[in-house]
Amino acid sequence: MSATASPSSSSSGALLKQHVWAGRIPVVFSLDPNEVTTLHAPRPFYAMVPRMGYLVSQTRDVVEYFQDAAPPMSAMQGASIWFEAKGVPLHWHLPFGLLRDLLCGPAEDGVADLPWAITVHFLNFPRDILLPCENEQSVESHFMHSLKQATFLRMGSTKAVMGLPEAQQTQIWTSIAQNDYESYREATHALHLDGGADVSALRHLPLRVHLDNTPAIQMPIAPLQNGREKTLLEVLKYLLPDLFPSSADPTHKSKLVVHGISVPAEVSIVELYRNFSYADNFLYNTMESGTPRDDTAARLASNVEPLLAETRAHLLHKEPDRARASFLRLPELESRRKSYLEATLRDFYASGLFDIPVLLTFLEALPSWHWTLDGCAVLHNVSSALRAPSSGAGGGGNALRALEARQRKFPQLPLAFFLLKLMSHLEGSARVRAESYWYAWVSPTLRAVASGQPLELKILSRTGRSEYRQGDSSKEEILYAPGNAGTFDNDRRNALCWVGERAEGSESEEAAWPQDKDRAKAQWRLIPSDVHTDTFLLQSVRFEEYLYSADYAKFKKDSRGKTRSRVFTWRKTGESPGPAGKWQLVSLSVEERDVFALYNPYQREFLYSPTADLLDSKRRHVLTRAAPDGAREASNTEGGAMWCAWRIVPAQQSSMERGVEAFFAKKYPVAVEQLTQALKDLPDNTEHVKCFAYRMTANLRLRRFDLVAPDFQAIQELGGDKAAIFHGLAHLWEENASYLAAMANSSPDVQIQAIEISTSPENPFFMRHQLSKGDDYFVRRDFQAAIVCYQEAATCNPTTASIASEGSNLEDPETTRQRVRAYVSCAKCFFALDESENAWQYLSIAHDITGVSVEGEAAILLWKGKCRRAQKSYDDSLELLEKAFDRASAASAASACLPSSTPMSAAVLKRSILMEMKVVGLLRQGVYDTLLSTEENGVVNGTNRTRESSSPATGGDAEKTLTQMMEIFHCPLSLELMDDPVTTPDGNTYERSMIEQHLEVNGCFDPLTRAPLTKSQLHPNRALKQLMETLLSDHRLGLLLASCST
Structure with a gap:
């Protein structure tokens, strides 16, 4: 042809x-x-x-x-x-x-x-x-x-x-x-999309193959082979060797569907591309029904569904350990875990069939904290969808009763406590992800409850607020426990709302709490009565008395003749008033996460303060009453549509807390303001690192470029990148470091241009911004979102490149380096998703870029070796790794001549290559097939060891074991898990050089627990001990080591 x-x-x-x-x-x-x-x-x-x-x-x-x-x-x-x-x-x-x-x-x-x-x-x-x-x-931009x-x-x-x-x-x-x-x-005439261009001038044909809902399979496809156009079948054999093996009959049923047409396998891929590509210039292909792919999918489904049903059955029977064992037997678990967790948890949890404590125990026992957080995301998505109010605080009595019943089935507090527990001991990317969920999912109110902080409760009924109107915040009346003047009898104290006084020169009353009165009277603690529900005891901070709705001494009936209950605090300090003192939080707004109703399950009534019932000119009664009948709303004398709505906020929320919450809510101006205040309030240098990191990133995203460098320098003085790593903020550090490095290497004109140009593909810093954004997603293990960012970085054409190389087709070296990094990062994402073929494609594109540095080529070859290892082509993998080591050695020798300030990443790259060669060598020799097989039937009694016959692990099982152990310890498998790890008396593990630098720079305390800590209290690492315990308990290698130890 x-x-x-x-x-x-x-x-x-x-x-x-x-x-x-x-x-x-x-x-x-x-x-x-x-x-x-x-x-x-x-x-x-x-x-x-x-x-x-x-x-x-x-x-x-x-x-x-x-x-x-x-x-x-x-x-x-x-x-x-x-x-x-x-x-x-x-x-x-x-x-x-x-x-x-x-x-x-x-x-x-x-x-x-x-x-x-x-x-x-x-x-x-x-x-x-x-x-x-x-x-x-958004669609246009993506196109x-x-x-x-x-x-x-x-x-x-x-x-x-x-x-x-x-x-x-x-x-x-x-x-x-x-x-x-x-x-x-x-x-598009200038793009030569009409098919008239010479085929030999095409480097690759843009092709994407879709199988069901899996990500597209995309690799660079050369249009010619030995001077002739390739056929569709030849391309399929290259893209999908498992579905289209080399021995496949060219006339068999395997076909692709293009624009709704079944295409024969012998058609020219070039002709197919010329005539049937879509508007974005890609040829999209899908698999036709009845092909081998469907048989594979059917076999996979036949294996998966019984295991999912078994996992759900164990959870229903409250057996989280057995549920975990069944779940871990699912095929392709690493790449498909999210869909498995969704299938396991979503429908049964939404139906109320699962107990939340059992689910959290099951999630906590999963082998990776990221898997645990994936499961938390499923639970949160279900509960947030089913808890959401349909009509704010209004909607009448029926809507309010239905909302209370729904939210009682899906409590928020258990997940909040679980996240707080995870954050206390997680590190690295898992901690970053848990912290982002903590701020995104958990309202400030529940965060204060979980951390034991006092709160203030303000009724919204007199603010004039409605679904269409914000209302007057100055008329939010605060709930308080009065002194002796408010006592009802010897055992009970009235609960009241402060109406306020008319300020001097003002025509209206303001409900602000007087400065001369004890603020502690208006502060309350919400103490969980059960951590697995959203039910609380309300305790006065000033008197340590519990609020309750009384069974006796009923208040006068309302205008419709409905009974209302008085609300007291029980004056016997620290003594619970019983079930009448338990309250349930009912969220009334999605947008405002601090607006709630307080429901008393014992009385089946809501806490409120009727507008028509004043104790005196400055105070209003606080009562409980049932929701109005049917769809009717409360009358204006009872408070109108917002009759039971309370704003519940932390009494003393720190500037740091408000700033970080604003950052995650993308309210960057507020974040900068609050974090600046936090720097003045906080004496601890360690907390300053966190403030500087979030503030400089907020300024960067606000395009206040001149404010980034001072905060970056401040972190440098407090420990630099290691200090950022301690707080799990390495991704923010890298984002700002990339920008500052670009500014340092640019001319003054380009620096001015960076400030004036909005973020767009033409922006000279767009590539670095997208890389940093992709790194952020990568840290959070959101690989699909990271791929989008990396692809945008890889395919953009910054104006600095065209300025630097005007009149030349070559990019400047820095742009080339960043483009190579973008493609390699794409490959890393696909590798993490267990899509080694797609990873290989992006590595090949990076390898073909003109001007790749020696160090960049070493990184490409390293990841190509990893891809071949994943495909079990161990000889090819070792050959690629040897080439990678040669390139890294050359880069290391060249970097020795550079100034001491130049990063010596080539040395780190060499260590990674050597570690990968060690793993590939072990897999190639099959050493671990036997040594890492489990002794399920072995019996050990003193010096007598009887061993039942046990089948050795397959090569796949051995590699899976290696991968699991690398995941557990977050490092390559070897007996030197870290260079010099140490543990503190509290059991936290650190790299010795990092913790010693922290002790010298920031002070003598543990950065996680804030407990006093000195260098003399550091002990050798426990990770090696955990590894040996795992081997001793589960594998033949452990028995071999135990028999040799004396």
Whole structure:
């Protein structure tokens, strides 16, 4: 087949392309019945949706049609509207034709399924499945990045796209939204997408293969082999060797579906690409039903479902240890653990069948803390969806009663205590992730409860607040326990709300607590009566008396004749008033996490302060009453719509706490303000590290570049990167270090440009920002999000590169280094997801980049060796690792001539390569097949050892054991787990050099527990002891070592 397209074939190809663009799919859109807010459900909406289009851009009319009958949309429209078909959420960033092919297969098989039924949702956006989509601009941005990536694969550079005028780039997206092929062809003429280019000029063909809902398989595909165009089958054998082995019959059923058409395996991949690529210049392919992939999936499902059912059964019977054992037998656990945890926990927990203590015990026993946090995320997503109020504090009595019942089934406090427990002993990326969940999931109120801090309770009934109005915060009346003037009798003290006084010169009253009165009277402790529920005792800080709703001495009935109960504190200090003193927190708002109702389960009544019932001019009675009947709301004399709403806030929340919470909420100006105040309030240098790290990152994201360097220098003086690592803030340190390094190496003009240009692919610092953002996701093990950031960094074309190399096709060395790092980081993500083929693809792209440094090439070869090790090609792996070691040695020798301030990363790289060679050598020899097999039937009694026959571990089992042990100890498997690890009297483990530097710089205390600590109290590492105990108890190697020890 010719390598050059003829004019006639080019014109016929353009005609075929035009027919492909004309393809449309009949669709019937329906609103989810559970989200209909009108008396009658709206009729379905019929539409013909172009295959080339994207859901968000093609469904504006659909959204407008259902909007009046749907729940109110949030301010972030794209984050609330989503679509599903056959129960599967539809990915907004994939072309619509591809979505159809993925779910329904070829067109001839799906004719009976037309029009395609799609459900529209306005609630419960599945954030764990779909990427966040703020608006249509998000889709356009994702499309342009995909187009740049395809252009880079085809041409080896993104300059063709980056050089297009802004109006022309806009025309590309507009033509897709309008499904206008001629306009698209005109806008992309400079990109040579019409198929007329010489095939030999193409470096790689952009190709993505989708199998079910798994990530796309994407590798660089050379279009020619020995001067001829490759066939589809040849490409499949390269991409999917397990599904398409070399011995496969070319006429067998294995086919791919492209644009709804079953494509024969012998077709030219070049012709297929020319005529059937999508608008982003990628050729998307899906597997047709009935291929070997389905047999593999069926076998996998037959193994998985019984084990999942067994795990759920053990959890139902409150046997977390047995549930853990069943769960760990699931196949491909490392890469599929999130879906397994979702399948195990979600539905049964949502149905109320699981006990929360059993689930937390099960999660805590999993072999990796990241797995534990994955399970926590499932529980949080379920509970937050089912706890969410539908109408704020209003909605009438029925809504309030239903809300209380729902939230009683899904308490928040157990998960809050569990996260607090994890944070106390986790380190590194797991601690970063746990801390982010602590601030994102747990309200300031519950954080104060979990840490034992006092709180203040303020009633909102007189503020004029409603669903549509914020209200007057100065009229929030505070609950307090009065002194002797408020006693009811010898055993009881009235609970009151402070109405306030009219300030001098003011026409209205303000409910502010007087400065001359004891503030402790208005402070309360919420003491959990059961850590597995959201039920508390309310204790007065001043008098240490418990609040309760009385059975006797009822207050006068309301205007409708309903009974109301008095609320007292029990004056016998420290003595509980019994079940009448237990209160349940009921969250009334999603946006304001400190607004609650207080429900008394014993009386079945809510705490409130009626607006019409004053004790005197400055104080108001506090009572309890049942929710109004039916859907009726409380009258204005009782408090109106907000009659039982209380703002419950920490009495003394530190500036540090407020600043970090604002940072995670992305309220960066507030974060900077509060963290600045915290630096003045906190005398501890160790806490200063945390303040500086969060403040400089907030300033960086606010683009206040001149404020970044001073905070960075302050951390340098307190220990630098090691101090940041102690706090689990290494990712923030790296983000700011990357920016400052770029500024130091740039001219003054470029530095000014960095301040003036907003973050965009043209920004000279966009690449580093995306790399740092990807590193942040990588630390949190959100590998899919990290891949998106790394891909954007790898395919962008910073203006500094074009400035530095004007008139030349070569990038400056620093940009090349960062681009190589982006591709290698992509590979690391795919490797972590157990997708070694995709990892190999990105490593190959990085290897092909002109100007790769010797050290960069060593890193690429190291990870290529890891990929071959994962594929069990141990000889190839060792060969690559030997090459990597040669490159690293050369880089190490070259770095010896550099100034002492230059990072000596080549030495670290050499150690990593040697460790990987050691592991590959052990696996290659099969040494661990026998030594690491477990002695399940062995019996050891004194000096008599009887051994039942035990089958040796397979090579896969040995490698799995090695991988598990590396995961447990967070380091390569060897008898030198750390260079010189030490433990403290509290049992915390540190690297000796790091802890000694901490003691010298920050003071003589343990950085985790704050307990006094000196160098003389440091003892040898316990990690080696744990490793030996594991080997002694479970493996033949342990018995061998035990028999040799004397």
